[in-house]
Amino acid sequence: MVDEFALGGDVWSSRLIMGTGGVPSLTILRDALIASGTQITTIAMRRVNASTSGSIFDLLKELHIAPLPNTAGCYTAGEAVLTAQLAREALGTDWIKLEVIADDFTLMPDPIETIAAATRLVTEGFVVLAYTNDDPVLASKLEAIGCAAVMPLGAPIGSGLGIRNPHNIELMRERIAAPIILDAGIGTASDATFAMELGCDGVLLASAVTRAEQPQLMAEAMKHAVLAGRKAYLAGRIPKRWHANASSPGRETSRLSKEMPIDSVNAQEAHRESPLF
Amino acid sequence: MIVILNGFEHEVAPNTNLADLVAKVSRAETGIAVAVNDEVVPRHAWSATPLSSGARIEVLTAVQGG
Numbered sequence: 219m220v221d222e223f224a225l226g227g228d229v230w231s232s233r234l235i236m237g238t239g240g241v242p243s244l245t246i247l248r249d250a251l252i253a254s255g256t257q258i259t260t261i262a263m264r265r266v267n268a269s270t271s272g273s274i275f276d277l278l279k280e281l282h283i284a285p286l287p288n289t290a291g292c293y294t295a296g297e298a299v300l301t302a303q304l305a306r307e308a309l310g311t312d313w314i315k316l317e318v319i320a321d322d323f324t325l326m327p328d329p330i331e332t333i334a335a336a337t338r339l340v341t342e343g344f345v346v347l348a349y350t351n352d353d354p355v356l357a358s359k360l361e362a363i364g365c366a367a368v369m370p371l372g373a374p375i376g377s378g379l380g381i382r383n384p385h386n387i388e389l390m391r392e393r394i395a396a397p398i399i400l401d402a403g404i405g406t407a408s409d410a411t412f413a414m415e416l417g418c419d420g421v422l423l424a425s426a427v428t429r430a431e432q433p434q435l436m437a438e439a440m441k442h443a444v445l446a447g448r449k450a451y452l453a454g455r456i457p458k459r460w461h462a463n464a465s466s467p468g469r470e471t472s473r474l475s476k477e478m479p480i481d482s483v484n485a486q487e488a489h490r491e492s493p494l495f
Numbered sequence: 496m497i498v499i500l501n502g503f504e505h506e507v508a509p510n511t512n513l514a515d516l517v518a519k520v521s522r523a524e525t526g527i528a529v530a531v532n533d534e535v536v537p538r539h540a541w542s543a544t545p546l547s548s549g550a551r552i553e554v555l556t557a558v559q560g561g
Contacts (some may be wrong), residue, residue: 238559247559258530262560263528265501265553275526275557288561296533303535304555315561376545424561 237424254437277321282325288315295334340364373403380409414447496548514541
């Protein structure tokens with residue numbers, strides 16, 4: 219089955235977007251990026267420092283991974299817009315992951331500054347992927363402005379707490395057609411799967427891989443987790459039931475009735491109709 | 496005269512242009528961008544951009560993050 223991911227005017231086969239923060243070395247990052255199968259990876263913009271060794275931009279070029287510059291570290295719309303303009307000039311891409319943080323303690327997005335910056339950047343022709351709270355109303359407004367994707371947090375950046383309000387993510391999925399990329403909070407593979415099962419189009423994660431004991435192995439786990447969640451979402455899960463529902467044939471239809479295992483008999487008992495919770 | 500380069504005061508000769516100044520912090524041919532007083536100056540315009548006393552120059556590049 220071909221299940222391509224349309225984002226920002228291009229089509230991608232991987233739905234896992236990687237971050238690059240927190241990796242102890244470019245070698246470890248390289249191995250993790252390859253293992254993840256990612257095609258898009260975020261990078262930050264900072265002042266040139268003579269002590270900077272190696273180039274993350276060159277590494278992404280070598281691996282044929284599209285760079286997604288972010289505005290990490292910006293607290294106002296003005297800072298974020300200038301950072302996006304500098305990223306476009308430096309990296310030759312119109313893509314920007316818009317991230318306007320309210321404060322250092324929560325690292326939560328500032329919705330007012332985010333809306334202001336998104337409005338300006340869309341006008342200037344940027345492909346804006348907007349980091350946002352898990353708020354379906356705000357996500358709708360970002361979509362209406364013209365953002366190419368909304369990126370709701372599952373939990374605070376770097377917390378690894380998973381998806382704290384899955385209902386909000388489901389509501390967001392119902393309300394908007396733009397791609398939804400679950401960003402921030404992923405701790406382990408099941409969190410990434412859950413995001414995809416909720417109907418997200420993709421997952422962005424960094425710390426879960428870069429700070430894992432074995433980044434390369436966790437990157438591989440995340441690749442499979444995103445694929446599994448996406449396929450489960452497309453396949454359509456069974457409804458939840460309060461009581462058991464036997465999956466084996468009943469005794470009267472079984473050719474092996476004399477040798478029917480005891481647990482199958484128990485399951486048949488449980489098959490009787492009962493009201494749902 | 497004094498300009499502010501990446502947050503620090505920097506002494507430059509009076510007729511220094513932006514290309515000369517950037518070359519002091521980076522020789523990279525790609526992957527860097529420059530703003531003067533919060534306005535992006537494209538690479539092709541660096542050598543034709545004079546510096547004025549007190550100008551704030553930011554030279555940025557991509558790093559790991561996010």
